[in-house]
Ligand SMILES: Cc1cc2nc3c(=O)[nH]c(=O)nc-3n(C[C@H](O)[C@H](O)[C@H](O)COP(=O)(O)OP(=O)(O)OC[C@H]3O[C@@H](n4cnc5c(N)ncnc54)[C@H](O)[C@@H]3O)c2cc1C
């Protein structure tokens with residue numbers, strides 16, 4: 001992130017209108033198409049407020065009445081991870097994408113696309129369940145005995161806290177996997193007559209064949225370094241050394257460049273890689 | 288009996304804590320949420336979570352003092368037994384969250400670090416960087432995911448709760464909800480339902496809250512007959528960053544580290560702020576409160592900033608209300624070290640570096656103390672009876688409410704860092720109570736006649752279809768803006784009856800117009816338009832209750848400030864006269880408490896809120912006046928002390 005060292009004027013020439021080009025799709029398996037919208041310029045706008053205006057107008061620049069563009073958002077301050085999309089070719093949160101800055105990069109138009117690594121639900125909304133499923137696979141939790149009052153947790157040094165805290169800020173936003181050349185889209189279409197449970201089961205199994213991605217690797221590292229979390233470190237390593245595990249990472253380092261929380265993903269991947277080697281060796285000697 | 292299940296609506300801190308504890312006790316849960324639970328609004332909380340702790344204890348702190356600060360801060364409007372129980376659970380909750388792996392900040396030696404928050408003298412607040420809420424939520428989310436993997440939890444994310452289902456006896460036996468992707472409407476039979484749907488900031492258009500905080504779930508319970516307590520108590524935070532889509536919080540610590548609040552003396556002076564000379568700047572907080580300066584308590588700062596813009600017309604900008612919060616006189620290195628995180632937020636969303644240019648800020652709606660009415664069962668020691676089915680139960684049997692959407696813990700005003708505690712506490716505490724309730728039922732909800740469920744589904748399908756076909760021409764997004772403007776003007780910082788009355792008329796008119804929306808999307812796939820319109824229509828019962836509740840409450844209490852009814856300072860100079868004046872002051876205080884130290888209870892019938900009042904249990908700590916900033920406070924305090932210690936003198 002560039003951080004200006006002195007005050008800079010936010011806008012040079014204030015446009016009256018903002019042109020927005022959006023890649024839309026009416027539903028899963030449907031063709032996608034571009035649509036152009038125009039909204040009045042206001043000061044301090046972000047992409048969320050642009051999308052709010054578009055939803056309220058429900059009309060293209062050509063004056064055609066259309067359904068409002070669907071998108072996902074929540075906190076509007078870059079902590080929930082809901083609003084990720086591809087803006088002017090870069091994957092990021094739409095709530096922290098400021099119109100003034102975008103217009104400075106590209107004055108005539110803003111381009112919005114859904115993430116390409118997840119099935120599109122509609123327009124800019126995608127289905128990121130695979131990421132949450134992967135968190136389940138790598139058992140990203142501390143396996144405590146229970147929730148009764150058992151006194152404080154293990155004492156941790158300040159240094160350990162400072163190392164873990166950044167990893168624990170991951171908001172499952174999907175930027176890292178969108179940018180990753182090794183993470184490919186998996187879309188499972190529903191079969192006729194399939195029940196919800198059967199469909200979910202088949203999705204889970206299919207997702208489990210794919211690369212786990214940087215976010216999940218980093219979470220596994222986080223929990224393996226927690227004193228209680230480490231009690232199931234081997235189970236996590238079994239996943240990270242299995243199909244779609246850490247060995248699939250080509251070390252392209254795209255992930256770390258796009259993570260909005262600046263999580264040291266390549267460091268996590270390197271740590272996971274070393275642990276994977278040790279784990280594999282240990283398994284050879286144990287058998 | 289067939290298998291018993293519980294439905295939890297909402298997966299913020301409260302809903303996840305309840306889910307986690309219920310599954311541990313062996314009850315499976317269907318968890319329904321508008322958003323993947325990991326993205327719930329609780330992630331926004333930055334500051335921290337309170338509890339008495341080993342360090343504060345050395346300085347004389349105790350659970351009782353935390354309890355006392357909470358009820359004093361809340362102006363005594365909360366029933367005391369639940370608050371007491373919560374304060375005593377505080378240390379245990381921090382321990383539990385610590386065990387679950389929350390990355391709390393540490394001291395050099397490795398203990399949990401603490402900071403001080405408003406409304407107390409003790410460093411009670413544990414924190415994890417500037418994202419405490421996110422870290423706490425993630426720890427609970429992880430445990431619930433673990434239970435999900437074990438098959439104890441079924442998640443229904445991107446589902447909208449539409450209504451509770453009740454049987455002929457009025458018992459809550461499940462919910463109707465709608466899949467926001469496929470638009471399918473279905474029932475979820477349940478032996479008990481816990482609503483944990485958070486706050487209602489979206490009623491005000493823009494607030495510091497997430498877009499999910501639209502109050503729809505609480506309103507739908509209200510429309511099904513649930514009581515709503517203290518609607519008029521809405522907390523407004525003094526410093527937020529105005530944005531076109533949201534008002535983002537600017538932490539109090541900016542003023543704590545030396546930030547100065549000012550406006551140009553000349554209205555809407557168009558010069559860049561740094562070029563306005565000192566003599567032409569109005570540091571209104573410093574001038575009006577020389578002793579406290581920029582660090583006056585939250586409610587006073589809020590009122591003054593509001594006043595300078597609204598009544599004195601000195602807002603920095605003409606089209607938008609804001610004042611400067613200035614840090615530019617402090618060294619960059621100093622700012623980076625102490626305030627780096629929060630200044631980055633400003634820079635990220637405003638595109639301006641607050642180290643170089645004064646920030647523009649304005650108060651913003653932040654928290655709802657009011658919420659669904661819930662009961663409790665008082666124990667012999669003044670706390671709660673663990674596992675009693677009445678705890679956290681609404682007046683609809685089998686329907687529970689927890690977290691920000693209940694009215695139970697914060698009275699007229701919430702202390703900073705107390706909400707995360709009340710959310711986790713109510714979530715953990717409710718679980719065994721719900722277990723007792725469902726075990727006492729003779730029949731599982733799954734064995735009830737299918738018609739009960741089907742009727743409830745039909746009613747919602749009719750509503751849905753009518754909306755899709757509606758052609759009245761109104762735009763729901765524009766009505767929402769108007770609603771937000773009306774509420775923000777009349778029911779935030781300063782309230783008066785005339786304004787409240789005209790806002791009520793306006794809101795009633797908007798309610799009618801909201802029934803005549805034409806949707807720009809009438810499709811049956813991921814139709815956000817229709818979901819939004821339903822939420823909008825359901826904002827009105829709470830919006831109207833806020834206005835009516837505020838109108839009928841002719842006093843000042845906590846966040847509810849009506850200048851026409853404020854308690855005056857003392858003006859007599861001569862000691863005996865001053866003393867007599869203080870006596871009269873205390874008489875008036877007592878008289879006022881007899882009338883208004885009561886919970887407002889709103890129900891809704893025929894679209895109109897019905898307001899009644901309920902006594903507050905103040906049996907543990909007798910109410911005492913809050914005398915901050917009043918001239919003659921010492922004399923009043925003296926008189927009050929004498930009355931409390933020898934009550935017969937007042938008889
Ligand atoms: C900016 C900010 C900072 C804060 N900082 C602090 C702090 O430092 N310390 C502190 O103690 N408190 C703080 N608070 C207050 C605190 O964050 C909230 O009160 C608390 O997180 C609320 O938690 P909850 O579990 O009740 O609800 P939420 O976290 O709001 O969760 C509500 C859940 O209900 C679901 N839901 C809502 N409606 C429906 C529906 N119709 N159908 C289905 N599901 C629904 C949502 O999807 C969500 O899962 C802060 C608040 C804000 C706005």
Ligand code: SF4
Nearest residue numbers: 180249250252253255
């Ligand atoms: S370093 Fe690995 S995980 Fe990250 S982008 Fe490259 S291949 Fe993907």
Ligand code: SF4
Nearest residue numbers: 170171173174176259
């Ligand atoms: S690691 Fe970063 S980019 Fe990836 S999901 Fe987490 S927060 Fe997003």
Ligand code: FES
Nearest residue numbers: 074075076081095
């Ligand atoms: S809306 Fe939460 S990250 Fe953008």
